[in-house]
Amino acid sequence: MKYLVLLAGLLITMATRAELVILQYHHVSTSTPAATSISPADFKRHLLLLASLNKTIVDLPSAIQTLRQGGTLPDNAVAITFDDAYESIYHNAFPLLAQRRWPFTVFVNPGTIDAEHEGIMPWQQLREMQQQGATIANHTQDHPYLIQRPDNLTLDAWLTQQVDNAEQRIKQEMGQSNRLLAYPYGEYSLAIAEWLQDHDYLAFGQHSGAVSSQSFWQAIPRYPVAGAYADPDTLNNKLQTLALPVASNSLVDPALGSDNPPELRLTLHSQDLDPDHLRCFASGEGQIDHQVDVTGTTITLTTQATQPITQGRSRYNCTAPSLSKPGYFYWYSQLWINTSVENR
Known part of the structure; x- marks a missing residue:
């Protein structure tokens, strides 16, 4: 019954057009794992395609809030996101986005940042991007398989450790708490989604699809656009999608x-x-x-x-x-x- 409460309101009684397409990137580099990477040259081609198609690049938190309130977004709205806060984002993507004054979101793991893992941006670079319009959001504390809860922890203790503690650390460093979570590896369960809803988090997966005002707010789809999906022609097809009205x-x-x-x-x-x-x-x-x-x-x-x-x-x-x-x-x-x- 609790899940019925969680999923209430999603029944769609009329056709709705998708109002937002969200793109998901990881590395922007030619020297990182191919499956999660896009070359700087191809990333630039993506931006050129978005501009040529007159897409409106929107701020993710504001766009989602507008959809949840039943408002409308600009036609052809697109949001750009990155997972894991790799330094290649700062060096190879940030300058191109800053030139266009396009907003974007970076989902970060505070544990890896604080441990100064090689290839991960420090807080200083994240603050610099935030000053130029970026949103810094939650990707859990340590990037675990979130559905694999340790045997000695309750679900509440596990998610408090991985989600709430990470959110508090982000707020300490960035001065803001957006309560937006990107699931590590895109993995979630309905029990996790229910906990997130109860704690006022919105969450994003890695399953493909567009977003409408009736989307499930604890499993918001994004299009992975790196690796095998980095081809601009493939991206063009994804930009012309609508959210299938699923009950x-x-x-x-x-x-x-x-x-x-x-x-x-x-x-x-x-x-x-x-x-x-x-x-x-x-x-x-x-x-x-x-x-x-x-x-x-x-x-x-x-x-x-x-x-x-x-x-x-x-x-x-x-x-x-x-x-x-x-x-x-x-x-x-x-x-x-x-x-x-x-x-x-």
């Missing part, structure tokens, strides 16, 4: 249970998509079969991969073209976590 009863815990591959059932309420054009895809498998049932204005979509999930993290993505906005696609991403894989 709250569709939300499930990402951690895999005994059923693998898992089944996903989505309840949709929209008159801006043709149910016959819905498509679903599984990581590593491509397009997968699905079934659609239409009752009045309610669409029930059921899909399941054919192969078990063996990697640490995987996704099902379901999409459909918008009828009212040619070239735009509704998009929904379901994260799956295989906890049997230790180093995910």
Whole structure:
């Protein structure tokens, strides 16, 4: 029942257009792990693409607050985020963003900053970026797999240690507390999300998708745009997405249970998509079969991969073209976590 309270208000009774696309970066370098890196040259191409498409780069805390209050954002709103506070962000991304006076957000781990880990920005550089319009936000104290709670800690003690203590440290150094959290590795559970809601945190994942005013505020999607996803053409497609209007009863815990591959059932309420054009895809498998049932204005979509999930993290993505906005696609991403894989 507690989860029903947590997820209340997400039922969508009409089509809504996505009002925000959030981009997620890590390293901006050619000498760091390829999977989480984008070269400075490609990052510059991303910024040029955003400018050429007349995207409005918005401040993340203000944009999310506007959406939650039911307000509207500028057309083509995009927010830029970075995880982990790598020094390459300061050296290779910050100057380009400062030239354009574009806001951005850096999610940081105070524990790694205070330990002066190699390649991590010190607080002084973070303050310099903040003075130029950056938001410094919470990525937990030590970047653990947050769903793997130590046996000797309650959930409250664990999240107080990793989330509240990190928030307090950020406030000490930066003078601000935004109560925005990016999940390490994008991993979360509904129990963690409920705790965050109860403690007035908003949280961001690494599952893809756009954001609307009806989004789930403890699992806000972002588009990873590094590594294999750094190609500007791929980015262009993601910038033209809308939030698939999924009802709250569709939300499930990402951690895999005994059923693998898992089944996903989505309840949709929209008159801006043709149910016959819905498509679903599984990581590593491509397009997968699905079934659609239409009752009045309610669409029930059921899909399941054919192969078990063996990697640490995987996704099902379901999409459909918008009828009212040619070239735009509704998009929904379901994260799956295989906890049997230790180093995910």
